[in-house]
Amino acid sequence: MTVDNTTSEKSNLWSTINQSLRQDILPVLTDLRLAIVLLLVIALFSVSGTVIEQGQSLAFYQANYPENPALFGFLSWKVLLTVGLDHVYRTWWFLALLIFFGTSLTACTFTRQLPALKAARRWKFYDQSRQFTKLALSAELDVDTQNDSLQKLTQILQNRRYKVFQEQDKNNVLYARKGIVGRIGPIIVHIGIVVILLGSIWGAMTGFMAQEMIPSGNNFQVKNIVDAGPWAATQITKDWTLRVNRFWIDYTSTGSIDQFYSDLSVLNSQGEEVDRKTIFVNQPLRYRGVTFYQTDWGLAAVRVRVNKSPIFQLPMAQLNTNGNGRIWGTWIPTKPDLSEGVSLLAKDLQGTVLIYDATGKLVDTVRSGMSTQVNGVKLTVLDVVGSTGLQIKADPGVPIVYAGFALLMLGVVMSYFSHSQIWALQTDGCLYVGGKTNRAQVAFEQEVLQILERLSSQQKIEEKAIAS
Incomplete structure (x- = not known):
């Protein structure tokens, strides 16, 4: 008895839950107003994620x-960070x-579109004249x-791409329809939007963005992660590396930057090259779902020789100019005890280097490959080494989002097709014809009139033929 009571209570509980759900x-x-409000809120925060810089320090x-x-x-930085507007697309809300x-x-x-499609696929014959008045x-x-x-009407409708239904035991009734695809369109639109949402969520959870500044000639792995989803570990490169074979800048005749390029190679775990591409702005390298964009550049080092010494590669640091352009500098010792030295300044990769002494006086201006005498030594500037600034992104949700957009566009096009229905009944010397459509009412009325005119003209031709 106790078991029966427990089972009955569970059954009643599920019945109550099901009833409450329905x-x-x-x-x-399923309220349209709720969907519109949610869509507007999502659009608002998506705009905020575009306007407010994401993933910054x-x-x-x-x-x-x-x-x-x-x-x-x-909107201060405290509010922005507390709410999560610095990484909108990955916030829980x-x-x-x-x-x-x-x-x-x-x-x-499931509650509206599919039942509407099922209803549209069912057909019902009108066998009474009063049904046409509705x-x-x-x-x-x-x-x-x-x-x-009725047979002539069937042929006319078929010529206009209507699908005609008739019952074998009732040869005086007819039902025809076309444009059922218009009923499927809204369902495809909903599926497309849901797929886009799933792709966005998957990308937010598994994607990452990184920034690297790599000197020309160096190998690197992605390490400087700026923003990443909680499941992004599988996307970050571990078994392959990249090498910056060469970085260079093309300049215009006026000396301004025309374009900057990076020759990149992808190396497997054995150090073998498996892919190679020269990238520049809007022409990234893509490998295993990770995209490398050319976004910035800098000066990494300068290669010099003092007298007949070995070649030294000294790092260069960007100096604070208070917004008046970008300049990199380094200090080169001219004595073994580091008691004296000169400062080198450069602003680009065109090879011009400014040399200053300890008092801040300009000593000389040289280009790559040239030498000068400073502090009693011969200083040769061999080369200025550039560094490429790369933005590295992985978003596994992008293919899913693209597929969702394709479904969305397909559904929108399908939704423009009108679902038109026509009924006919021949009885007591009368032919009753009626129809309805879900859109393009005027065009449908014109089509029905043309069908009736075509039918009437055929009847007149047959009557004249019989009379003659």
């Missing part, structure tokens, strides 16, 4: 979004909005009882 939750989820947000004065009176919106679309698809468009024609007008 009566309370589903009407809310704390110092960046403190400098650009100060507390006093706060942007719009409230943004992902929750996407899931909620996708759930609403899915519920609407249609938005209907007509009554006088026909000869011996004249098979």
Whole structure:
């Protein structure tokens, strides 16, 4: 008895939950107003993620979004970081909005769109004349009882790409339809949007973005991760590396930068080259779902010789110019005890180097490959080594998003097809014809009139032929 009571209680509980789901939750989820509000909120925060720089350092947000004065009176760096506007697309609340919106679309698809499609696929014959008066468009024609007008109407409808249905035991009724694809279109649209949302969520959870500044000639692995999803570890390169074979800049005749290039090689774990490409702005390298963009450049080092010494490669650091251009500098000792030296400054890879003594006086200006006398030694500047700035991104959700957009566009095109239905009944010397459509009402009325005119003209031709 106890087991039976427990089973009965569980059954009643599930019945209550199911009833609550159908009566309370589903009407809310499938409400069009809710879907519109969710879509607007998602669009609003997506715009904020585009306007507000994502994945920057704390110092960046403190400098650009100060507390006093706060942007719009409230948006300071503290608010921005607390809410998560520095990484909008990976916050729990943004992902929750996407899931909620996708759930609403899915519920609407199963409770409204699929039943509407099933209803459209079913056909029902009208075998009484009064049924035609309920249609938005209907007509009554006088026909000869011996004249098979229904058969002629069938041929006309088939010529206009209607699918005609007739019952074997009822040869006086007819049902025809076309454009059923228009009923499938909204379902495809919903599926496309849900796929886009799934792709966005997957990309946010598994994607990452990194930035690297690599000197020409160096190998590197992706390490400087700026932003990454919680499941991004599988996407970050571990069994292959990249080598910057060469970095160079093309200049215009006026000395300004025309374009900068990086010759990159992908190396496997054995150090063998498996891919190679010269990248520049808007022409990245893609390998195993990771994309390497050319975004920046700098000066990494200078190669010099003092008298007949070995070649030294000394790193160069970017100097603070308070926004007046970019300059890199380094210090070169001219005595073994480092008691004397000179400073080298350069602003680009065109090879011009400025040499200053300890008092800050300009000693000489040389180009790559040239020598000069400073502090009693011969200083030869062999080369200025550039470094390439790469932005590295992986977003496994992009193919899914593209597939979703393709489905969305297909569904939109399919939705433009009108679902048109026509019924006909021949009885007591009359032919009743009526129809309805879900869109393009005027065009449908014109089509029905043309069908009736075509049918009438055929009847007149046959009557003249019989009379003669």
